[in-house]
Amino acid sequence: MRILRTLLWLLVVTTCLTGFPHFTRATIQSTKPYQQMTLPERGTFVSEQTRRLARQMSGRDYQFTPAFEAEIQRAVEFYARRIGNNGGDQLGKGDARLIFERGQTLAPTLIRIFQARDVSPLIGLYIPLIESEYVNIQAPNSAGAIGMFQFLPKTGEHYGLSASELLDVEKSADAAARYIAAGIKKFDEDPMKEALALLAYNRGAGNVVSDLATLVNQQNRGCSICALTEHRDKLDATFQSENVYYVPRFFAAAIVGENPRAFGLQTQPLSSF
Numbered sequence: 001m002r003i004l005r006t007l008l009w010l011l012v013v014t015t016c017l018t019g020f021p022h023f024t025r026a027t028i029q030s031t032k033p034y035q036q037m038t039l040p041e042r043g044t045f046v047s048e049q050t051r052r053l054a055r056q057m058s059g060r061d062y063q064f065t066p067a068f069e070a071e072i073q074r075a076v077e078f079y080a081r082r083i084g085n086n087g088g089d090q091l092g093k094g095d096a097r098l099i100f101e102r103g104q105t106l107a108p109t110l111i112r113i114f115q116a117r118d119v120s121p122l123i124g125l126y127i128p129l130i131e132s133e134y135v136n137i138q139a140p141n142s143a144g145a146i147g148m149f150q151f152l153p154k155t156g157e158h159y160g161l162s163a164s165e166l167l168d169v170e171k172s173a174d175a176a177a178r179y180i181a182a183g184i185k186k187f188d189e190d191p192m193k194e195a196l197a198l199l200a201y202n203r204g205a206g207n208v209v210s211d212l213a214t215l216v217n218q219q220n221r222g223c224s225i226c227a228l229t230e231h232r233d234k235l236d237a238t239f240q241s242e243n244v245y246y247v248p249r250f251f252a253a254a255i256v257g258e259n260p261r262a263f264g265l266q267t268q269p270l271s272s273f
Contacts, residue, residue, distance in 0.1 A: 034080055034262045045262075046073040049255045057120040058194045068226040068248070075245070075252030083256075083263055091133055100257060100265055102134035107273035110173055117177035119184070120194070122254055125270050127176060127201065129253045130246070136167055149176045176201070195225040195247050202246040203239065211235055 037045060047069050054062035082096040089098050107125060114124030128134055131150040140146050144153060147166040156166045159175035166172050183197030186205055190196055190212075200208045211228050214235070220227040225247055228235070232244045258269040 032262070033264065034076075034259075035264070042076075043069070043073060046076055046255060049259060050251050053122060053251060053254050053258060054194075057122045060191065062192065062195070063222045065223055065226040065230065067230050068223065071229060071245075071248040072251045072255070075249045076255055078249075079252055079256045080263055083265065091135065096256070097265060099129060099133045100260065100267060100270070103129060103257065103270050104267060104273055106134055106169070107270045109170060111271070111273070113170060113173045114177045114180075117174070117181050119177045119180050121271055122258075123180055123194070123198065124173065124177060126250055126253045126257060127180075127198070128173075129257070130249045136169060138167060147172045149173065151175065155179075190221070190224055192223060192225045198247050198250055199225065199228070199243065203243040207239075211239070 032041070034042065034045065047064075050064060050069060050072055051062060054060075054064075079096050082094070084097060085095050087094040089095070103125065106128070110124040110128070111121040114121050128148045132148045134148065136148045137146060137150070141150070145151060146153070146163070148169055149166075149172045151161070151166045151172060153163045153166065156163065156172075156175065159178055161168075161171055161175055166175075179201060180197050183200040183205055184193050186200070187193040187196040187208075196208055196212075203211075212224060215231050216224045216227050228239075229244055229248070232240045235244075256263050256265075258271060260267045260269060
């Protein structure tokens with residue numbers, strides 16, 4: 001009787017392992033460090049995580065193109081190379097572990113503020129990462145932007161903030177949440193409205209509207225952000241040199257921040273704080 005039970009148990013285990021191969025592979029892949037993955041495995045990981053985060057952010061399935069996902073993967077590689085690079089805390093170059101340590105401290109505040117404006121907390125968590133790496137920058141950049149959310153003073157005025165208030169993290173976060181909410185509403189009929197709102201944060205809503213009119217048609221409107229990215233040569237120099245990378249970098253930052261252990265970060269996803 002004991003032998004029969006053992007044989008039955010082995011049969012069940014074998015059936016589970018062979019009958020659900022996708023589950024087994026997914027479990028192995030999700031726990032494998034990114035740096036140990038083969039290039040095809042990295043591509044699959046980035047694709048799956050991008051779609052998962054887009055669904056979490058929007059409540060819908062985004063139909064990204066392989067070319068757009070490749071842009072995201074290149075941005076993921078940029079962050080992955082910086083983890084533990086002993087580069088100190090230089091913006092854009094330093095050890096990425098320090099970025100996510102700052103992010104942990106700010107996460108509860110950012111989540112609360114963006115949720116209050118009915119905007120996905122993921123957007124609130126990762127805009128300041130790609131804008132400033134969670135540093136409240138006081139010196140204006142070449143365009144005049146300041147603060148953690150890199151607002152221009154003129155844009156700040158539109159949301160009722162003085163230049164000094166743009167250095168108040170909570171007030172600038174609330175202004176950013178309102179800006180994104182307005183963008184989502186503006187692009188409401190587009191299936192990629194959240195991604196377009198993110199692009200508009202960097203490029204300006206008027207420019208994005210013009211870009212869409214120039215490049216998007218019935219054949220490619222299923223992924224309008226993909227169409228803009230893949231036909232960048234038909235848009236202006238600022239788009240080609242700067243704006244085209246913004247949304248891929250956002251998703252790359254979110255992939256690392258929401259899968260920290262896959263990248264050697266001994267912490268929890270930022271959205272869990």
